[in-house]
Amino acid sequence: MDSMIRDINLAPQGQLKIDWVDQHMPILNQVKRDFAQRKPLAGKRAVICLHLEAKTAYLALTVKAAGAEVAVCGSNPLSTQDDVVAALVKNGVTAYAWHGATDKEYKMHLNKALDFQPDILIDDGGDLVATLHAERLEQAKGIIGGAEETTTGILRLKALAREGKLTFPMIAVNDAQMKYLFDNRYGTGQSVWDGILRTTNLTVCGKVVVVAGYGWCGKGVAARAKGLNARVVVTEIDPIKANEALMDGFEVMPMVEAAKLGDIFVTVTGNRDIIRREHLEVIKDKAILSNAGHFDVEVNKEDLRAMATSVRIARKNIEEYTFPDGRKVYLLGEGRLVNLACADGHPAEVMDLTFALQALSLDYLVANRDKLEPGVFSVPDSIDRKVAEFRLKALGVSLDELTEKQAKYLASWAE
Numbered sequence: 001m002d003s004m005i006r007d008i009n010l011a012p013q014g015q016l017k018i019d020w021v022d023q024h025m026p027i028l029n030q031v032k033r034d035f036a037q038r039k040p041l042a043g044k045r046a047v048i049c050l051h052l053e054a055k056t057a058y059l060a061l062t063v064k065a066a067g068a069e070v071a072v073c074g075s076n077p078l079s080t081q082d083d084v085v086a087a088l089v090k091n092g093v094t095a096y097a098w099h100g101a102t103d104k105e106y107k108m109h110l111n112k113a114l115d116f117q118p119d120i121l122i123d124d125g126g127d128l129v130a131t132l133h134a135e136r137l138e139q140a141k142g143i144i145g146g147a148e149e150t151t152t153g154i155l156r157l158k159a160l161a162r163e164g165k166l167t168f169p170m171i172a173v174n175d176a177q178m179k180y181l182f183d184n185r186y187g188t189g190q191s192v193w194d195g196i197l198r199t200t201n202l203t204v205c206g207k208v209v210v211v212a213g214y215g216w217c218g219k220g221v222a223a224r225a226k227g228l229n230a231r232v233v234v235t236e237i238d239p240i241k242a243n244e245a246l247m248d249g250f251e252v253m254p255m256v257e258a259a260k261l262g263d264i265f266v267t268v269t270g271n272r273d274i275i276r277r278e279h280l281e282v283i284k285d286k287a288i289l290s291n292a293g294h295f296d297v298e299v300n301k302e303d304l305r306a307m308a309t310s311v312r313i314a315r316k317n318i319e320e321y322t323f324p325d326g327r328k329v330y331l332l333g334e335g336r337l338v339n340l341a342c343a344d345g346h347p348a349e350v351m352d353l354t355f356a357l358q359a360l361s362l363d364y365l366v367a368n369r370d371k372l373e374p375g376v377f378s379v380p381d382s383i384d385r386k387v388a389e390f391r392l393k394a395l396g397v398s399l400d401e402l403t404e405k406q407a408k409y410l411a412s413w414a415e
C-alpha cells in the first residue's frame with residue numbers, strides 16, 4: 001500500500017531519533033528480540049494509531065519484528081513528527097500521517113489506515129475504534145481485537161460496550177499498573193513541563209501554577225511544578241482527589257477563583273470546558289493556558305475566539321488572544337496535548353514500560369483470540385508483573401523473597 005507522508009527525504013533525521021530511543025528502551029528491546037524469534041504475529045495485519053514520534057516508531061518496528069505487516073496513523077494532528085514517519089516508511093511500515101493535518105486530512109488518514117484491513121490494532125483516544133463502529137461496522141466485525149493507550153479512549157470504549165455495540169475485545173493498557181503509575185504520573189509530569197518550558201522560555205519558580213484535575217496525570221504535573229518552586233493550586237470535582245491534593249500540600253479551589261491567581265494553567269481532566277468564558281472573564285493578564293488531556297476541548301477555544309478582539313502568533317506554538325480591556329492570554333499548542341504538540345512526549349524510559357505492555361497485549365490477544373469475547377479487558381496481571389520484573393532486571397535491582405514462614409504467615413488467619 002502507498003504511504004501518505006510529508007517527505008521521505010527526512011528519513012535519516014528520523015532514523016537518528018529512533019536509534020536514540022532504541023538505546024533507552026531495554027524492555028522493548030527484549031520483547032523485540034523475543035518477537036523476532038517467535039514471530040507471534042506472523043501473517044497478521046496491524047494498524048497503530050498513536051502519537052507518531054520516535055518511541056511509537058520503535059513500537060511499530062517491534063510489532064513488525066513479530067511478523068505482522070504494520071500501518072500507522074497519527075492520534076493527534078500536531079504530535080506527528082514527519083522525519084520519524086519518513087524513517088518508518090524506509091523501514092517497511094506503511095504510514096498515513098503528517099504534522100499539522102487538518103481535521104479532514106486527519107480523518108482521511110484514519111480511514112486510509114483502516115483500508116489496510118487490520119486484524120489487530122492499537123488505538124490512542126478511541127478515534128480508530130469509533131470510526132470503525134460508526135462508519136465501517138462490517139469491517140469492525142472481522143477484527144481480532146486491539147489495545148487502547150489512554151484514559152479518554154477507555155472511557156469511550158466502555159461507553160460503546162455499555163450500549164452493547166463493541167464488536168471485538170479491547171485491552172485497556174492504560175489501566176495496567178505499570179502504565180498509569182508511571183506513564184500518566186511521571187511521564188506526563190515531566191513532559192508537560194518540557195513542552196511549556198521549551199515553548200515559553202519563561203520561569204516557573206515563584207509563579208502560581210493551576211492544575212485542573214488531580215488524577216494520575218494531574219498528580220505528576222503538580223508534583224513537578226512544586227519541584228520547579230511554583231505555588232500550586234489544584235481544581236477538582238472529586239472530593240477524594242481534592243483531599244489527596246490538600247494532603248500533598250496544594251491549595252484547592254474552584255476554577256473561577258484560581259483563574260484570578262494563576263500565571264500558568266494546565267488542564268488534564270479528560271473532560272471539556274474546564275477553562276471557559278466565565279473563567280476567561282476574570283483571568284489574570286498574560287496567563288499561559290495549556291492542556292495535557294487527550295482532546296483539545298479542555299480550554300474552550302470558541303469562547304477564547306469570541307471574546308478576543310485580536311489573535312496573533314506570539315511565538316512558535318503560542319497564540320496570543322487580546323481581550324477588549326487589554327488583557328492578554330496565551331494558548332500553547334492550540335490547546336492540544338502540550339507535551340506532544342510542543343515537545344517530544346514522555347521520556348523513552350517511561351514509554352518503554354507502556355509500549356512493552358502494548359506489544360505483549362497484542363501477543364496475548366492473538367494467542368487467546370478464540371477465548372476472548374467482545375468487551376473491554378484488563379491487561380493480564382502476569383503481563384503487568386513481567387514488565388515490572390524486566391524493568392528491575394534492566395536496572396540491576398533485586399528484591400527480597402518471602403521466606404516460607406512469611407508466606408505462611410501472610411496466608412493464615414490464626415495468630
Ligand SMILES: NC(=O)c1ccc[n+]([C@@H]2O[C@H](COP(=O)([O-])OP(=O)(O)OC[C@H]3O[C@@H](n4cnc5c(N)ncnc54)[C@H](O)[C@@H]3O)[C@@H](O)[C@H]2O)c1
Nearest residue numbers: 150151152213215216217236237238269270271292293294
Ligand atoms: N498528555 C499525555 O501524554 C497524557 C498521558 C496520559 C493520559 N492523558 C490524558 O489525560 C487525561 C487525564 O488522564 P488521567 O489518567 O489523569 O485521568 P484520571 O481519571 O486519573 O484523572 C482525571 C481527573 O480529572 C478530574 N476532573 C474531571 N472533570 C473535572 C472538572 N470539570 N474540573 C476539575 N477536575 C475534573 C477527575 O475528578 C479526575 O480526578 C485524559 O484525557 C487522558 O487520556 C494524557
